[in-house]
Amino acid sequence: MLWRVRTTLPDRPGALAALATACGEAGVNILGLQIFPGVEAVTDELVLSTPDDWTEAEVATLVGQPISAAPCTEAALLDQPTRYVQAARAMLTSPASFPEVAARLFDAEAGAADEQDVMSLMVGEVQVQVSRGAPFTATEHARGTALADLVSDVLARDHATPTPDRRMGGGVAPEYVVSGAMVSALVNGAAVGLATVALDGEVTLRVDAAWQRRGIGTRLLVDAARLANSRGIEEIVLTTRADNQAVLPMVMAAGLRGRIRMAGSTLTVRIGVRDLKPLQV
Incomplete structure (x- = not known):
């Protein structure tokens, strides 16, 4: 089962490594990662592959008080720069x-x-x-x-x-x-x-x-x-x-x-x- 999770980690060496270790020990695979840097903390968005019977509570326990956690599809794995380029093109x-x-x-x-x-x-x-x-x-x-x-x-x-204006009624005010x-x-x-x-x-x-x-x-x-x-x-x-x-x-x-x-x-x-x-x- 895929989950899109956002969590805030302390901005110190090893914080992300500790989370990756916890995921590995729980049999959870990190398929995607996007990092949003901050002054005192870093917001990480992860796409996690968990056992099918996992619930939001189990994801929260693993990650440690996530900002948000919700099931997602493989669309969440699309490369983020690609998403922004596609959005700019659409705009x-x-x-x-x-x-x-x-x-x-x-x-x-x-x-x-x-x-x-x-x-x-x-x-x-x-x-x-x-x-x-x-x-x-x-x-x-x-x-x-x-x-x-x-x-x-x-x-x-x-x-x-x-x-x-070449539409019907052009010139009529x-x-x-x-x-x-x-x-x-x-x-x-x-x-x-x-x-x-x-x-x-x-x-x-x-x-x-x-x-x-x-x-x-x-x-x-x-x-x-x-x-x-x-x-x-x-x-x-x-x-x-x-x-x-x-x-x-x-x-x-x-x-x-x-x-x-x-x-x-x-x-x-x-x-x-x-x-x-x-x-x-």
């Missing part, structure tokens, strides 16, 4: 996938917020957060920041060189109409986009497929944020699938300071609206 190909790719790269897990460690990464003015049970190391923070800077550069370059807690994007009287603001700040936003990638979602998001401010709401919240790659570029294009958080299959965006100009209804 260069599709910068909007950064939240999803970062969460997968750092093994982010779902769970209650108070049980998670959170790593915050800035992409332009947007804060992307990924969370998991095991604390992120300083090395992982540095790697995440470098990747976020890469994505920021790519998105800034893409925004500076927009491509011509929607009319934006506010009604109560709802903002509609209308073309010839038909709604092609809609944003609704609930009393708790939850925003529901949709744009018809034929009218996407034309800035309508961005405009609806800005108007929804301003509408929320005019209704006394201090923060709006959008919840969507973790693989929704439209969210990051939309928030960046809107010029809003948001926080995007990944947890499992869910992506949550929080945007403070107190400093925005209220939308006149």
Whole structure:
């Protein structure tokens, strides 16, 4: 049985050798090792092959109070530099996938917020957060920041060189109409986009497929944020699938300071609206 284990060892000669000896005596094989150096202690991530009937308690006894221990597959044995290169390639190909790719790269897990460690990464003015049970190391923070800077550069370059719009309805400018807690994007009287603001700040936003990638979602998001401010709401919240790659570029294009958080299959965006100009209804 394979286990992915993280543990903190004293930063002194022989600490890792003692752990390796204990594993050998217990008939446990160390198949993978990644070291995250620290000032007073070192965090080691190990992939262990144990007898099939071993439990988490037995792994913990062997390692000595691990930070985390969970069953894993052979995918955990993939070379770590290779994983980062693959992640960078995916982000260069599709910068909007950064939240999803970062969460997968750092093994982010779902769970209650108070049980998670959170790593915050800035992409332009947007804060992307990924969370998991095991604390992120300083090395992982540095790697995440470098990747976020890469994505920021790519998105800034893409925004500076927009491509011509050849989609259906090109050249038609929607009319934006506010009604109560709802903002509609209308073309010839038909709604092609809609944003609704609930009393708790939850925003529901949709744009018809034929009218996407034309800035309508961005405009609806800005108007929804301003509408929320005019209704006394201090923060709006959008919840969507973790693989929704439209969210990051939309928030960046809107010029809003948001926080995007990944947890499992869910992506949550929080945007403070107190400093925005209220939308006149």
